[in-house]
Amino acid sequence: MSISRRNLIKLGALAGALGLSSQKILAGQAAGRARNPLRILILGGTGFIGPYQVRYALSRGHQVTVFNRGQREADLPAAVEFLRGDRDDGSLDALKGREWDVCIDNPTRVPFWVRDAGQILKGQVGQYIFVSTISVYADNSQPNASEDSTLETYPGKDVMKETSKSLAADKSLYGPLKAACEREAEKWFTGITTIVRPGLIVGPNDPTDRFTYWPVRLARGGEVLAPGDGHDPVQIIDARDLSEWMIRMAESRTFGTFNATGPNYRMSMAAMLHGIRATNSAGAKLNWVSAEFLKGQKVAPWSDMPAWLPGQGKTAGFGSRDISRALAAGLTFRPLSTTAIETLEWFSALPAERKAKLDAGIEPGREAEVLAAWRAQQAGGST
Template sequence: MPISRRDLIKLGALAGALGLTARPGLLRADTPAIKPLRILILGGTGFIGPHQVRYAVARGHQVTVFNRGQRQADLPGGVEHLNGDRDKGDLAALKGREWDVCIDNPTSTPFWVRDAAKVLKGKVKQYMFVSTISVYADNGTPNADEDAALAKYTGRNVMKETRDSLRANMALYGPLKAACEFEARKQFRGTATIVRPGLIVGPGDPTDRFTYWPVRLAQGGDVVAPGDGSDPVQVIDARDLTEWMIRLAESRTFGVFNATGPNYTMSMAALLHGIRATTTAGATLHWIPTTFLAEQKVSPWSDMPVWIPAQGDSAGFGQRNIGRALATGLSFRPLATTASDTLAWFKSLPAERQAKLGSGLTPEREKTLLDAWKAKAAG
């Protein structure tokens, strides 16, 4: 059964974005912070963690990462590594320690927040929780801000939900993240910072949700593009997100912030033309109407990454208000930089990884779709 757009939206924004314009006040990574911090990062070896660690170390901070130790990451020397398993309540390595800030990257289950608080409450001056724009109950209103209603958990016991139950039912993702936010504000009252990213993109992205486009456009030829190009989209480069988060820690900024970009309405056409301009392959974009894509069972977000039609209950999906984050210094690197760096990173991966993108159309399906569209247009 095809997934509905409403369900897709609730599952989709696992979180964002691409910098398109530089903003005043962007701090160089090699500029020492005024006051070095002791930073604890829960996770630290996934997608955004290494970007956080590298920027924080370059700014002169002392960084500790806490995770299961099962994933390797290229982290700078001098970073302290602590191990434990939050699924099993094993946070013993954190006991008796103090940090200026804790950044919680991987948490999607509220009991992880509760258990972290048992060890860290009163031991950290700021708790920063990485949430998602998927926490919102509704995506139909353009320019909605952080005060919009959140998704509600309707299960039996939110503290009994685990990563396994989430994997089995991804419809829980938004409600569980919203419940995590509630627990964070409850446990770290007055010292919590909630960051709600949109689609996070750039070097290191394991999902290929954005990577598909630089890779595909660099290949050239006839390229399927979704809709008429006017649908707004939002994304955030992982480096823009994480560097801004470290600066929030330096300034001890609390509150709730949507974190995606750019700082103006960007259309799907602007995104794809901007990416295409970084290549010399001469790709030809074929904009195929939303109705025809639906008839051909081409899914927004997965088959056509980044894109969700700006219609009905998804009219506001690509237009979240980010005014609060901009006011605290969220800044964006150029789209060309993100696209070029992402492509270069992807080309550095092993051949078997490059052979199959995690998102987007396969070459065979794209050709079939283009042939069907041309036949319809000619008939």
């Protein structure tokens, strides 16, 4: 169906009223069946991004198989084929003797998982998409650094002996092990590998609350502790934008390595928090507190103040990775307002016990204490 100039203008006006872009509306209208249906294998598939990948792939006419332990509930459509196994103990028999056009590896954090999958799937898949992380980089001090930057190296003797349990016990290994996974992927799927390095993944169904904290906190109103001076850069990616883009990358058989975060402009912490605050009428007041003072108060970046790292020193470039490759490969973004509103709607519908305590963000009582100490210092009193 063609769209007249008059209707295009109307769509643009509607988009403005809803906080959307006419580009996004048109993209949604144009979405349909893929020209060449694919057989897609998703390792995992029941976590945060997996269900979004599954539903989008099915809507595009692809066949979807998910492989996992079956221990996590997921409301996936009946059209999905389920295969069971455990990559921790090498139970991968369900994958043997099968072929797929593309394999998307979502949950892998230890390289022997890639090796074991590679031993079975090498020559059986036409593309291997590995979900990595921007935490693989050895240096986060330089803004606008590209995918060609130096990666972390594993500090131990035998990286293949690391397990998912040991990673959970030592989070400092997350980046080095993901980097080792990437190298293993290139080894087994040479020439057909797509490495996706997301930033902070956000949106409805996020189990970490690392972005959710802010829509929830700003909707509560009152005096809000805000980190830094507001100028520190922030990068996030809505799980739906990431998932849908990865399916399109499979459709186009796009290979290479991509920083997958956003938005497609430089977003400061102030811009993010003001943007989220604008989606409700609670009238929260943002109190910007210096990174130095927060450090003295033992208020930790990223955990107590989610999504934020100081824009100076060793973390100066963490929130400003170069994403030009991903943009050129078709990565698009829904508005921040949409992500914020729909994240809050999702969280508000959760059971009371789940909402009682967020997994990220400073506790309300502690927030009030830090703000009181900050005001005392500003007034010339004792800290």
